[in-house]
Amino acid sequence: MAFPDRIERTVELAHPPATVWAALTTAEGLGAWFGNEAAIDLRPGGSAWMRWAEEGFTAQMRVERVEEPSVFGFTWHIYGLPEDDPRRTYVEFTLEPSGVGTRLTVTESGFAQLPEDLYRKAYDGNTDGWAKELGELAAYLDAA
Amino acid sequence: MPPEAEAAGGPDIEAVAEQVFTALADPTRRAILAALASGGPATATDLAAGLPITRQAIAKHLALLAGAGLVRAEPGERRRVRYRLRSAPMQVAQQFLAALARDWDGPLGALADHLDRSAGGPTVAALHETGGDDD
Numbered sequence: 001m002a003f004p005d006r007i008e009r010t011v012e013l014a015h016p017p018a019t020v021w022a023a024l025t026t027a028e029g030l031g032a033w034f035g036n037e038a039a040i041d042l043r044p045g046g047s048a049w050m051r052w053a054e055e056g057f058t059a060q061m062r063v064e065r066v067e068e069p070s071v072f073g074f075t076w077h078i079y080g081l082p083e084d085d086p087r088r089t090y091v092e093f094t095l096e097p098s099g100v101g102t103r104l105t106v107t108e109s110g111f112a113q114l115p116e117d118l119y120r121k122a123y124d125g126n127t128d129g130w131a132k133e134l135g136e137l138a139a140y141l142d143a144a
Numbered sequence: 145m146p147p148e149a150e151a152a153g154g155p156d157i158e159a160v161a162e163q164v165f166t167a168l169a170d171p172t173r174r175a176i177l178a179a180l181a182s183g184g185p186a187t188a189t190d191l192a193a194g195l196p197i198t199r200q201a202i203a204k205h206l207a208l209l210a211g212a213g214l215v216r217a218e219p220g221e222r223r224r225v226r227y228r229l230r231s232a233p234m235q236v237a238q239q240f241l242a243a244l245a246r247d248w249d250g251p252l253g254a255l256a257d258h259l260d261r262s263a264g265g266p267t268v269a270a271l272h273e274t275g276g277d278d279d
Contacts, residue, residue: 033258
């Protein structure tokens with residue numbers, strides 16, 4: 001299928017998995033190389049965020065997998081889609097010892113998803129989204 | 145239909161994306177879609193007033209866009225039919241673009257630099273001393 005669902009990259013890092021793990025899973029690490037500032041509650045279901053000062057952009061993440069020091073996974077909003085879009089991609093970092101260093105693989109998947117609820121909303125419920133919202137606003141104003 | 149699309153319970157998203165990009169490849173159709181996005185539902189006559197082409201040409205493009213599911217004709221008398229943008233196919237195309245625009249190479253390069261800076265020279269030197277272990 002030409003529609004890219006999954007992105008994968010592997011890099012060799014000259015640092016042991018424990019060091020790489022800290023860079024990936026701590027607020028200090030994420031804020032140093034990924035965003036400009038970060039916070040993380042490192043447990044499955046925990047929330048995390050990264051902020052990019054220059055772009056004025058904040059990414060909200062949900063921690064999904066924490067298997068120190070080999071697997072760290074989270075989901076986040078698909079960059080470029082509207083804020084209220086429910087679709088999220090899953091990002092997983094896999095760390096493997098490689099000599100004294102680490103082979104780090106990152107995969108991001110879910111770009112080609114079309115969730116059931118979106119399908120229903122988008123194709124059946126169709127375009128009355130705004131009409132409905134505006135109707136609700138009118139009703140709210142009428143009641144006031 | 146590919147199994148992915150069936151599993152998602154939806155249409156073939158590849159085909160949907162292709163229709164969007166085909167529609168967007170034409171400047172007149174881009175202008176029509178842009179006008180519907182910014183101004184809301186409009187008739188072919190409304191659109192002709194704002195674009196440098198005839199109502200007939202616009203009607204032809206609208207028929208094509210409706211056939212591809214990118215706009216929807218609201219029921220009504222022929223000349224008063226209003227066309228409304230359907231956002232769902234656009235959202236599918238956005239996903240495609242999101243995958244293409246996703247940059248992991250930049251952040252991973254920044255991670256390598258960050259680790260080298262934080263650890264300083266010794267770690268890299270240690271790798272060189274014992275390098276080749278994993279070859």
